[in-house]
Amino acid sequence: MSLVYLSKEQAVSAREVVQEFASSSAVKVNKNLTRAEAASMLSRVTQLPKPDMANVASVFPDLDNHSSRSDVRKLVALGMIAKNDYPNGFQPDKAVTRYEIMKWMASGLAASDESFKQALADTVNTLLPTPETFKGGIADKQIPYIAVIRGTGIITGMQDGTFRPADPISKAELAASLLRYKRVEGTKAEGYQALNELREVGLTGTNLTSITKYKYSRESYYNEDGSYRLEAVAKVGINLDQHIDARTLEPYLSIPGIGLDYQQYVNGYSQRYKFVKLEELGMSLEEAVAEAYDSGYSPRLGVEEPSKLSPKDLKLLLSHEDAYINVEQSRMPFTSFADVVDSPIKAKKVATVKLHRMIFVDVPVTGKGEAKGVYASYFADSIASWGKLDNSVYMAFTEMTIQTHAEKMDLMGFYNAIGNGNGNGFFKFSRLAPETMDKNGLTTVPMATSTYFTKDSVRRFWTFGTYLKSNHYPPHLKTDSGAYFRTYYQS
Structure with a gap:
């Protein structure tokens, strides 16, 4: 307005x-x-x-x-x-x-x-x-x-x-x-920096991009089986020689929407001039290809909108020895912590864990300045109590729930059974400072966990960890459902 x-x-x-x-x-x-x-x-x-x-x-x-x-x-x-x-x-x-x-x-x-x-x-x-x-x-x-x-x-x-x-x-x-x-x-x-953090937490469960230099990576354009994800496919087809033998193309001519993709070079780059479906050519395929070459175009056999191909037809097109494909990663959405919130991670038969929030605080050089971020005074108002920290790390406070399936669980057994939860640092069980818990009514893991993680218990709590301000092992996570996010450090 x-x-x-x-x-x-x-x-x-x-x-x-x-x-x-x-x-x-x-x-x-x-x-x-x-x-x-x-x-x-x-x-x-x-x-x-x-x-x-x-x-x-x-x-x-x-x-x-x-x-x-x-x-x-x-x-x-x-x-x-x-x-x-x-x-x-x-x-x-x-x-x-x-x-x-x-x-x-x-x-x-x-x-x-x-x-x-x-x-x-x-x-x-x-x-x-x-x-x-x-x-x-x-x-x-x-x-x-x-x-x-x-x-x-x-x-x-x-x-x-x-x-x-x-x-x-x-x-x-x-x-x-x-x-x-x-x-x-x-x-x-x-x-307003503080409001940006609060908005990001409200939308995704973390303030990662608002307070740190970590940025989300895009989703992969490959499926787990190594095939291409259709939404990332910008161009796909078969390069046609001006002396083609149309009989060799018969397996591909039944693909819905198949036609001739006329390409021309503009400033050194191949661009689509027009696309005509085979049934609209008004001539044989050989004649259409010959005419295209005479007019200065490079014809290809393909479809108008590759992202609407079926995986089977995409695989068929790519099986030809003269197949080409153009994949645009920019078509893939960015990953997000929101994608893994409340998504179960099974630690074999030991436990199931879910993440709820992950809050970052920017740490100053020990003894110099104050921690940065709208959550600094909430989680880290007494930096000294967290031990020696410096400005090479971010503090991260993670809220999670663990449901225990074993008769009892020790943390080492949990670490060794995480399975798909191959995230960086999400399952560190460092305890929050006592004054932080008392002031804000937060729950953290107790010193002794033998009677805490018992069979069928469901425990929701906060833990603490640190992340290097570098491109080494930035935050990432994959859950059992295939949901995941990746980040990189942008200096």
């Missing part, structure tokens, strides 16, 4: 609004704000185009005689306040909660640019870097709104990392948030 913003003369400065409220004796700085007061402040800060107010004349009957009526109506018309969120009326004098403010602002960002609307959709299933994710306090429906506000830095949470969505918000907190909101409104969601 393209928006035209108000001119400087028409717009009210966010700073002026904040200063006005700060100097007002009617509202103390640390006093909790009402919905009416918060709506008034946000209404004056937003620079979204003036909305059509015709359909919101009496949206909340309990506002008909209230001073905030016009401000609330404006925010409803802009899509910042949803009428359905207040089925019992707006109740303007009730204390506004932190979540209400975050949802109003996130909805305002979505109204200011389509990229934020998409960001809300992308973060529905993301992992919020807050203790409330596993300890409780944030409802599923609240996640995308909090994610967008956290990802843009408008509100980053309390000192302990919590967001406390049900708590009231003070005037001072809202004033600071409004200044940040003003800078974000109307920009692009892609411009």
